[in-house]
Amino acid sequence: MRRVFVDDLRPGMRVGRSIVDAAGRVLLTAGTVLKPRYIQYLRQRGIAAVDILDDLAPDVVPPDVVSPQTRMALTAEIRNLGEDLRQELNRTGARSLRRWADRSLGPLRSAVAAVVDEIVSNPQALLHMQEIRLHDEYTWGHSVDVCILSTLMGTSLGYDVARLRELAMGAVLHDIGKVTIPESILKKPGPLTEEETAEMRQHTVRGFEILRQSEGISLPAAHVAYQHHERWSGGGYPRGLRGEEILEFARVVAVADVYDAMTADRVYRKGYSPERALRNLREVVSDWFEPRMLQALVDNIAVYPVGSLVELNTGEVAVVVSVRKGAAERPRVRIVEDASGRRPERPRELDLERYPGLAIVRSLRDVENQADAGQQASPGGA
Structure with missing residues (x-):
């Protein structure tokens, strides 16, 4: 596939x-x-x-980190909560948000707990392919992917289940302040003006103000909405914090947010492959992130996802059939074209961990584009 x-x-x-x-x-x-x-x-x-389904490997299907049903339930809950919040703000402003939050966050918390429980039960899970998103529902699909990826990172950081659930709540709600941003800005396909950028950046402050009114959201989780655009080296927003001035949960989500934005396919541009996104995070914008958090991300990404086409240093083309955590850059592959471009009569499989002379030189995923790393990061950094 x-x-x-x-x-x-x-x-x-x-x-x-x-x-x-x-x-x-x-x-x-x-x-x-x-x-x-x-x-x-x-x-x-x-x-x-x-x-x-690819006729080169019709039996190869990328595994899910969480079940489609669990992901769908969380997506529906965050979408419903966001729409309910928008209506509440239009109706009463910010006066009654404490009552709204206490009433509305329970179902979301249950859906988040289900995601965390599935991830904890499968410690070898890696993120392969993100869910395909509808353009009009990008924000909610992005929130769910960031939640899942942040939770995976939290397991690598040694968080217990209670702390994972707290992190996951902050992650899924990190962009909740965007309900206050006009859709003409949220869905604008081109670059934002200075005025639009200033308005977009208000989602961090407004999201924090919304979440801090709920007794059901811890302050560290609420600060994820406030601080996920701060940068480890400084220069982020809204306060220009740096280093350990940024709360740890926000440092986790900051990495997940930008990675997901880089790799997401949008109607107006193609996402980066995991390989290219990780390379940009390591080489181009690495000073945005605490090194420990960047490593936690790398540890949980299938650099060459199951089902992806890759080129080996022999010139052969292969499809990735399985990936082991801890050896993500040396998966098991099935050769589907020789160096001359011919398909073998009997495709053979190779575990690259057992063949040190063989290596993947590039991904052949056809959704690369030529945008620079700063532009590609901007959907998560706007």
Whole structure:
């Protein structure tokens, strides 16, 4: 299975993973053979990319960190909470938010606990491919991915279950202040003006003000909304904090936020592959993050996700069939093309851990683009 940008879809391709919206409605089921009208429908719904069954390896399916049902439940809860909050603010302003928070956060907390429990029960899990998101629901899908990735990082940092749940609540709510930002700014496909950027940056302060009114949200979790755009070396916002002035939960979420923004497929641009995103985080913007948190991210990412196509140093092309935690850059692969571009009659599999002379030289995922790292990070840094 491989991820294909919608503009590159062709009739006859088969959907590898069901596509659902944030309310749990299935748009296309796994196994559906694409027709021209289906492709147009996906484009109209703002779908950026689709997981397609690849005839090179039809049996290879990326594993889920959490079950689709658990992810869907959390996405629905954060979406519903955000819409409810927007209505409450329109109706009464900020006067009755304490009552709103105490009433509305319970279901979200239960959904977060289910995510944490699944991750804790599978300590070898790595993040492979993110959920495909509808353009209009990017914020909520992003919040769920950041929650999952932050929780994975928390396990590497040695957090117990109680602390993981606290971190996960802060992570899933890190962008809650965006309910106060006009949609014309949130969904603008091009660069923001100075005035729009200043308005967007207010989501950190407003999110914190919303969350601090709830007795059900700890102050460290609420500070994630406030501080996740602060930078380890300074120069972030809203307060220009640096180093250990930034609370630890916010340092975790800051890394997860930017990584997810870099790798997300959007209607107006293609996301980076995990390999390229991690390279940018390590080499281009590494001073944004505490090194310990950056390493916790690296430890939980499948650099070459199951189902992705890669080129070996022999010139052969292979599909990744399995990845082991602790050896993410040396997965098990299946050779699907020789160095001359011919398909072998009997594809063979190689565990790169056992062949030190073999190495992956690049990912062949076709959703790379030429945006610089600062531009690519901006969706998470706006």
